[in-house]
Amino acid sequence: MRMTLLRLAGAATAGLVAAAALTTAAHSAEAADTLGSAAAGQGRSFGAAVAANHLDEAGYTATLNREFTSATPENEMKWDATEPTRGTFTFAAADQVVNHARGQGMDVRGHTLVWHSQLPPWVGGLGAADLRTAMNDHINRVMGHYKGRIHSWDVVNEAFQDGGSGARRSSPFQDKLGDGFIEEAFRTARAADPAAKLCYNDYNTDGVNAKSTAVYRMVQDFRSRGVPIDCVGFQGHFNGNSPVPADFQANLQRFADLGVDVQITELDIEGSGTAQADSYARVVTACLAVDRCTGITVWGVTDRYSWRSAGTPLLFDGDYRAKPAYGAVLTALGGDGGGDPGDGTASCTATYTRTADWNGGYNGQVTITAGSEPIGSWSTTVTFPSPQRVQAAWNATTTWDGGGSVMTARPSWNGPLAAGASTSFGFTVTKNGSDAAPAVGACTAS
Ligand code: XIL
DSSP: OOOOBBBOOOOSSOOOOOOOEEEEEEEOSSOOHHHHHHHHHHOEEEEEEEOGGGOOOHHHHHHHHOOOOOOEEETTTSHHHHHTTTTBBHHHHHHHHHHHHHHTTTTEEEEEEEOSSSOHHHHHHSSSHHHHHHHHHHHHHHHHHHSSSSSSEEEEEBBBOOSOOBOOHHHHHHHHOOOOHHHHHHHHHHHTTSSSSSEEEEESSSSSSHHHHHHHHHHHHHHHHTOOOEEEEEOOOOOSSSSTTTTHHHHHHHHTTTOOOEEEEEEOOOHHHHHHHHHHHHHHHHHHSTEEEEEEEESOOOOOTHHHTOOSSBBOOSSSOOOHHHHHHHHHHTSOOOOOTOOOOOOOEEEEEEEEEEEEEEEEEEEEOOSSBBSSSSEEEEEOOOOOOOEEEEEEEEEEEEGGOOOOOSSOOOBBTTTTTTEEEEEEEOOOOOOOEEEBBOOOOO
8 A cells, every 4th residue: 555645835815726546446456457458359459649758757657568569659750760861771760669679579550651740851952753762762672771670651641631621731732743642652662671561540530431441442442453452540630529430430431341350559648537538438439349459559658748738648647647538438348347557456536626715724635536446445544734623524524643733534325336437525615824735645445
């Protein structure tokens, strides 16, 4: 049992809302289950985008190694990283990710060879004939360097326009080489590393819509003419404006029915708590329902380093604690139903907020949230700075210690919580001259 106490900082200003969360976990002897092992049990991989510059951080690497069976270099294989100057190839950062991943027995997704973004300026300056040569050289050199070590390559990324046009996106490749650049890139890629699966990857193609239908027609055409393509990647960047579509599974299935594998390649879902967890579970369930959905990759290990960090879209928080979404994914993968990752535990967090404030007193509220498995009961302490006094408390059974300054709160009626679910209790405090915030202790779940 691990117990810590956090003194809330920065709440000295009247009316300021302070919040802090703490977790504690009761360890059990249950067999560990992880995203990677649960996905493997379903014949799938579970990957993460990996940034080379975080590999020296212990928590990052421990989480990556424990949970994931596939890695996608987040930026290190992009054209600006691998060929910043024509003909000069730099593989050091990508090598770090590939070597780490393969050293851990992970698959590697190569991302990405031909894309309009993160493209060094020199590429856009070339004329058509030169650009064709440069594109094929780039594919040959980068794929050649990693030959035999890449499970799947995103050969072409994001070549279609958003919206209802179904048109190709303007890019140096599209504008100078025309529609045929995609086919040419795939043919070059097949010859460069015949063992790698070759994918087309895009976003806003997750549901059935004009853009995904345009991609669908291209894949259908490639399949009918024998242009080498093995897989389609669906990025899966979701948020309030772009939620997981109702026809996500149907869309994956129609592509799979063309005879290609489908993969969720860059999954992240902005949000928190049960809403986020439910969306994650839907994505996993949809993938598992499609035989040819061979893997899911989340776009990062921790919210802290997510490209959309403010939206907290990933499975681990900034301190590598599993979020409710983690438990939902593990459960959907048929894992052991959660607990803290790797050790099968019940857990909860306690978060403090000042909900009202006046001259002589304030109201405080503590929200208890179950971790990634259901809990039967919880308890936490709240320590009030002297000479504050608690006048009343509600929605919890309280006992006192420490000369009347440490309140232990346990459920009155609201003990059992589903994974990720919350309950709150509150109190009214007389300040007696002290405006400091109380310290919420670790939440203990059973
Ligand atoms: C993003 C990275 O996460 C960021 O670090 C970088 O600044 C921009 O690119 N679609 C893709 C990914 O295919 O390569 C992008 O990754 C996210 C959108």
